Amino acid sequence: MAKKILVTGGTGYIGSHTVVELQQSGCEVLIIDNLSNSNAEVIEGVKRITGIRPVFEKFDLTDMDSLKAFFNKHEGIDGIIHFAASKAVGESVQKPLLYYRNNIVSLLNLLELMPVHGVKGIVFSSSCTVYGEPDSNPIDENAPIKLATSPYGNTKQINEEIIQDFIHSGANIKSIILRYFNPIGAHSSAEIGELPLGVPQNLVPYVTQTGMGIRKQLSVFGDDYNTPDGSCIRDYINVVDLAKAHVIAIKRMLGGKSKQNVEIFNLGTGNGVSVLELVRVFEKVSGKPLNHKIVGRREGDIEKIWANPDRANSVLGWKAQETLEDTVASAWKWQQRLREKGIM
Ligand code: UD1
Secondary structure (H helix, E strand, O other), X not given: OOOEEEEEOOOOHHHHHHXXXXXXXXXXXXXXXXXXXXXXXXXXXXXXXXXXXXXXXXXXXXXXXXXXXXXXXXXXXXXXXXXXXXXXXXXXXXXXXXXXXXHHHHHHHHHHHHHHOOOOEEEEEEEHHHHOOOOOOOEOOOOOOOOOOOHHHHHHHHHHHHHHHHHHOOOOOEEEEEEEOEEEXXXXXXXXXXXXXXXXXXXXXXXXXXXXXOOOOEEEEOOOOOOOOOOOEEOEEEHHHHHHHHHHXXXXXXXXOOOOOEEEEEEOOOOOEEHHHHHHHHHHHHOOOOOEEEEOOOOOOOOEOOEOOHHHHHHHOOOOOOOHHHHHHHHHHHHHHHHHOOOO
16 A cells, blocks of 8 residues: 655655655655745645645644644554754754754654554654764764754754654654755756745855846855865755655665664765865856855855765665756756746
8 A cells, every 4th residue: 555654844845855756656645844944836846746736734843733633634644754844054043942942842743643643654854964074074874973063953963862762762663864965956847946035045046046146146155175176065965866765765664674773874975076166067057157256164164074875875775866967957947947937
């Protein structure tokens, strides 16, 4: 029988791409999202790709009464992929309690109700941010967890610990924790993509908006790092590749194939790319120069980090497939689609 999967934050950037891949793999998908950083129109984009409208309920996961009512209404949910979270690093420094409440209470509520409703497993959306500034690269899952530099990063670490503690206490659920490197790009159809509210904080939406003339100029945060061209290095992973890893992970977990009750995987390409290299890739795929200037370092930035994805490659049988060029081109196509639609 088709697996019934709850995707929290399913109208968000990574969530919506995962909903598409889940549906295309035969899963029945239900979404909970409070639309705090996304739009219900995303559901239409999903439907245009897959032909299937996922069940969608708008409420906040910190609202336990609504969550209880949801589980009573939708029986037989097999597993959860938990994306819903606040994710702006800078904002988390300004509003720590908001971040701790949103990101931690949401998970607590889900975990508390899972055994009650026979939900067997949860895939958790974590981040390479838990590694802080790595001692060496590429970085594997056994690398030490560093003290978090923001409340946002701390919520990822705390949530990983909460899941582990709950399972170690004997709770009858399983979990797979996925630590993402830097997700970028959009679905090849350009029906869904990243749609940041306001001024983008992340590199690629800032680049594509600058290419479109929405922003005047990209500020490159620092060229005096200890890297070949002086700009920071990240591991940019295609969002559809990332979404596919979630489908593999949840099927592994629900199919009883997990080796341990909690498994952790890095999701990255294994390649480090600098900010200036990424700018050049954008210029190549868009065919136009990108207005950018070097400015000072951004506080809290990590100099260089990229994944050792061997465990995901061998254990999950998952590997990032898309090239950086195709991925940046997909982000540019999405930005152009937003313009055609008059959204941006
Ligand atoms: C950041 C967070 C990470 C979080 C992720 C969520 C930090 C240190 N890390 O990742 O914990 O999971 O966002 O999306 O904040 N850059 C520019 N100009 C810009 C924007 C970015 O030069 O206008 C550079 C940054 O200095 C960095 C790279 O681009 O070197 C990537 O930045 P970004 O997309 O914000 O991601 P991270 O900082 O890696």
